[in-house]
Amino acid sequence: MRSRPLTRLLTAALCAVGMLGVAGLSACTEAPASTSTKVTLGFSAWPGWFPWQVAQEQGLFAKNGVEVELKYFDSYTDSLNALSTGAIDANSQTLNDTLASVSGGAKQTIVLVNDNSTGNDKIIAREGVTSVADLKGKKVAVEQGAVDHYLLLLALKEANLTEKDIQLVPMLTDAAAAAFVGGQVDAVAAFAPFTTTALTRPGSRAIATSAEFPGAIPDHLVVKADLVKDRPQVVQGLVNTWFATQKWIKDNKDAAIGIMAKRGAVTPDDYKSYDAGTTIFTRQQNLDAFTPGTTPQHLNHQARLIVDFITGTGLAKEKPSLDSLFNDQFVKAVPE
Known part of the structure; x- marks a missing residue:
């Protein structure tokens, strides 16, 4: 059994014999667990x-x-x-x-x-970019440090690339999808429903999805x-x-x-x-x-x-x- 800290043991003992005085009475009463829902x-x-x-x-x-x-x-x-x-x-x-x-x-x-996620996280690329390997040297928008950044790194690794092989453009996911549609970047890593926005760019397509990384x-x-x-x-x-x-x-x-x-x-x-x-x-x-x-x-x-x-x-x-x-x-x- 895990023992209580020494200070709590001493307080309990002093409470038992009434040696804490009026100022210490609050220490003798355990705060009740919150019942707020x-x-x-x-x-x-x-x-x-x-x-x-x-x-x-x-x-x-x-x-x-x-x-x-x-x-x-x-x-x-x-x-x-x-x-x-x-x-x-x-x-x-x-x-x-x-x-x-x-x-x-x-x-x-x-x-x-x-x-x-079994496909609703996607890396979506412009026309002419047909695989993750094609992202080398390209501008890719993603919310840095969040879930689709992780998906992007997984996909790059599988294609024998690293983040240093692309031009990472950090943006919030909604802004990243909009930037892709506006032609400011070559690809975007995003999750639904922002994938729906990204795929409105003519000729765009998903070149990798979370379905390829089961359980990730x-x-x-x-x-x-x-x-x-x-x-x-x-x-x-x-x-x-x-x-x-x-x-x-x-x-x-x-x-x-x-x-x-x-x-x-x-x-x-x-x-x-x-x-x-x-x-x-x-x-x-x-x-x-x-x-x-x-x-x-x-x-x-x-x-x-x-x-x-x-x-x-x-x-x-x-x-x-x-x-x-x-x-x-x-x-x-x-x-x-």
Whole structure:
């Protein structure tokens, strides 16, 4: 059993014999764990996270015992920073971006796998650029340090290239897609729904996608580590809501697509085209992913690969600790 710090032991002993006096009485009373059900949840433009909008509009958070301020970020990077600085309690983000945050000292815990990207992250190039190898010397726009920068580096490595072989143009993802359409760059690495924008450029095509790197981009519900410790009932409510939302979407598909397409600022038909590129995880797929293993479906294995990659390429300076990063207790507690 882990022992309590000496100062806490001494305080407990003095409280027991009444030696702290009036000024020390507050030290004799343990602060009760918070029972507040209010939480701020961040999300941004990704098909695997738009179900949170459905949850809000259908009152599913309240039905699962949590009061949620759902905060939409136009910039994915801003959502990462908000969780890292404690401005929000939970966020929707990828494994590699979570690892990058943890390597910088953030205390975060992954409690749910929303989905795997199976094609909705793409490297899209102009006419005449038909492969990743053709990117050598070309201008490529990408949100530096975020998920599609990681995809770009993976694709370059597979083509025996490095970032030094291209002209990297760092931009937020929405601006990067717009710059590509405007002819300012030769290629863009982006995620849906911004891929829809990028592909409006005549002659453009995807030359690599996340489907070619199975398991490399899992998307998660990530919470502040203190939230797990201090208000586990809130975390459970969020996880329960996620699975309740998936059931509602299954039973009300057209209505759900309408809600999610509106949030993504795309047409329902465009949104339907994202289905194959985002694989929403079931409860069992969650449990399988959280189970330690040595294949791409196992989060611990994928995390080790990502850590080696992001440190080796300079996306992170320090190797983050994987201790307590993954917590499957809430998925396990979801009613089957």
